[in-house]
Amino acid sequence: xxxxxxxxxxxxxxxxxxxxxxxxxxxxxxxxxxxxxxxxxxxxxxxxxxxxxxxxxxxxxxxxxxxxxxxxxxxxxxxxxxxxxxxxxxxxxxxxxxxxxxxxxxxxxxxxxxxxxxxxxxxxxxxxxxxxxxxxxxxxxxxxxxxxxxxxxxxxxxxxxxxxxxxxxxxxxxxxxxxxxxxxxxxxxxxxxxxxxxxxxxxxxxxxxxxxxxxxxxxxxxxxxxxxxxxxxxxxxxxxxxxxxxxxxxxxxxxxxxxxxxxxxxxxxxxxxxxxxxxxxxxxxxxxxxxxxxxxxxxxxxxxxxxxxxxxxxxxxxxxxxxxxxxxxxxxxxxxxxxxxxxxxxxxxxxxxxxxxxx
Amino acid sequence: xxxxxxxxxxxxxxxxxxxxxxxxxxxxxxxxxxxxxxxxxxxxxxxxxxxxxxxxxxxxxxxxxxxxxxxxxxxxxxxxxxxxxxxxxxxxxxxxxxxxxxxxxxxxxxxxxxxxxxxxxx
Numbered sequence: 001x002x003x004x005x006x007x008x009x010x011x012x013x014x015x016x017x018x019x020x021x022x023x024x025x026x027x028x029x030x031x032x033x034x035x036x037x038x039x040x041x042x043x044x045x046x047x048x049x050x051x052x053x054x055x056x057x058x059x060x061x062x063x064x065x066x067x068x069x070x071x072x073x074x075x076x077x078x079x080x081x082x083x084x085x086x087x088x089x090x091x092x093x094x095x096x097x098x099x100x101x102x103x104x105x106x107x108x109x110x111x112x113x114x115x116x117x118x119x120x121x122x123x124x125x126x127x128x129x130x131x132x133x134x135x136x137x138x139x140x141x142x143x144x145x146x147x148x149x150x151x152x153x154x155x156x157x158x159x160x161x162x163x164x165x166x167x168x169x170x171x172x173x174x175x176x177x178x179x180x181x182x183x184x185x186x187x188x189x190x191x192x193x194x195x196x197x198x199x200x201x202x203x204x205x206x207x208x209x210x211x212x213x214x215x216x217x218x219x220x221x222x223x224x225x226x227x228x229x230x231x232x233x234x235x236x237x238x239x240x241x242x243x244x245x246x247x248x249x250x251x252x253x254x255x256x257x258x259x260x261x262x263x264x265x266x267x268x269x270x271x272x273x274x275x276x277x278x279x280x281x282x283x284x285x286x287x288x289x290x291x292x293x294x295x296x297x298x299x300x301x302x303x304x305x306x307x308x309x310x311x312x313x314x315x316x317x318x319x320x321x322x323x324x325x326x327x328x329x330x331x332x333x334x335x336x337x338x339x340x341x342x343x344x345x346x347x348x349x350x351x352x353x354x355x356x357x358x359x
Numbered sequence: 360x361x362x363x364x365x366x367x368x369x370x371x372x373x374x375x376x377x378x379x380x381x382x383x384x385x386x387x388x389x390x391x392x393x394x395x396x397x398x399x400x401x402x403x404x405x406x407x408x409x410x411x412x413x414x415x416x417x418x419x420x421x422x423x424x425x426x427x428x429x430x431x432x433x434x435x436x437x438x439x440x441x442x443x444x445x446x447x448x449x450x451x452x453x454x455x456x457x458x459x460x461x462x463x464x465x466x467x468x469x470x471x472x473x474x475x476x477x478x479x480x481x
Contacts, residue, residue, distance in 0.1 A: 052410065053408065056408050056410050056435055057410075059410040059431070059433040059435055060410050063431070127363060130373050133373070140385050140387065140388055141385045141386075141387060142387065143387065144385075144387035144388055144389040144434075144447075145389055148431075148433075150389070150433050150434055158438070159387070182363070
């Protein structure tokens with residue numbers, strides 16, 4: 001038996017977009033065990049809820065993450081609206097769905113780019129981010145922010161999208177679909193991608209369930225679980241089928257994300273067709289009392305925002321269970337037994353968002 | 360991929376040479392926060408609601424101070440301003456190496472009653 005050594009991986013590493021530290025126990029080039037440690041960028045955002053008005057806290061909840069910010073803000077608002085018994089206008093729910101799906105597309109394209117970069121495929125990285133820019137342009141035109149939209153309010157949204165702009169977004173969909181088709185074809189057929197992803201980082205179907213994986217990690221292991229199917233917000237009117245792959249390896253997780261780009265485009269198309277006219281913001285009076293678990297599907301999986309209030313303008317507790325935290329135990333399982341050179345690729349397939357996880 | 364390479368050769372770069380070329384902005388873009396100080400009543404609502412604690416208002420000195428490095432341009436203060444003197448402009452501020460704090464001093468109070476009634480809203 002060879003001698004075991006421990007190689008530190010992260011928090012600063014060329015392929016890691018965010019700081020997570022892994023102690024890799026190696027036997028020759030093979031990883032025997034991976035021991036994760038987190039806590040490098042804890043900002044204490046949840047604690048701030050005790051000092052801020054619950055309406056102003058929307059802006060802070062959006063800043064939990066720099067990628068899936070819109071859905072964080074929307075889920076926090078969902079929670080507060082529920083405990084206040086506020087029914088938000090239907091148009092606002094559709095607008096939230098349109099922006100959520102744009103947010104998902106930009107996050108997936110960002111990830112596909114980073115994933116290509118982790119394999120040393122710089123050209124593909126640039127192409128993914130080039131396409132992503134078109135999504136960010138739509139976000140900036142409609143909300144004023146490329147990454148942090150800042151349009152969520154308790155009671156609805158602060159900005160409307162007029163008919164002309166909706167038409168403009170709809171007219172850009174065929175071009176985006178063509179771009180996505182080309183990118184998906186490369187990820188699906190390219191030899192570089194296949195050799196680095198197929199049969200690597202296996203997470204069997206039953207293990208994925210037992211370890212509590214969420215999002216594309218779970219769907220890449222054959223489970224058709226998507227929080228959007230619960231029908232929150234406008235999703236009760238927007239029917240879709242979750243993307244599921246059965247290969248359970250890095251390739252499956254990559255293809256789930258690539259194919260979800262098309263699902264999101266279809267959802268945007270449907271939302272634009274069915275968006276009703278009307279108000280976008282309900283006036284919220286008084287302070288919230290009660291507690292609620294709000295759930296939503298983020299690009300990385302299911303996010304849970306727990307809010308608790310006692311009738312004052314500051315909430316008592318705000319707790320977020322982010323999808324990355326749920327995907328760390330499956331990651332540890334995937335890493336055991338892999339080659340050292342495959343570690344960056346495997347770590348990236350859970351789409352780690354550490355800023356989100358530590359808040 | 361070959362088609363993409365050919366397209367790129369014909370079309371040229373997709374990026375712009377910021378900051379020598381200005382960044383693209385839209386009508387909705389949140390670039391930076393400005394205050395029309397002559398309309399400001401120094402009610403401090405913007406300071407109270409700023410999620411980033413970037414605004415300091417002094418009513419006795421009639422000054423309004425913004426730490427532009429701390430400001431996250433969320434627009435929260437704009438929605439609370441009773442006089443609508445806070446505005447978000449579209450252009451992004453140029454990159455700098457030093458922290459910028461803007462202090463604006465309002466005109467001296469001429470009509471104490473009127474200024475007072477505006478201030479009570481805060």
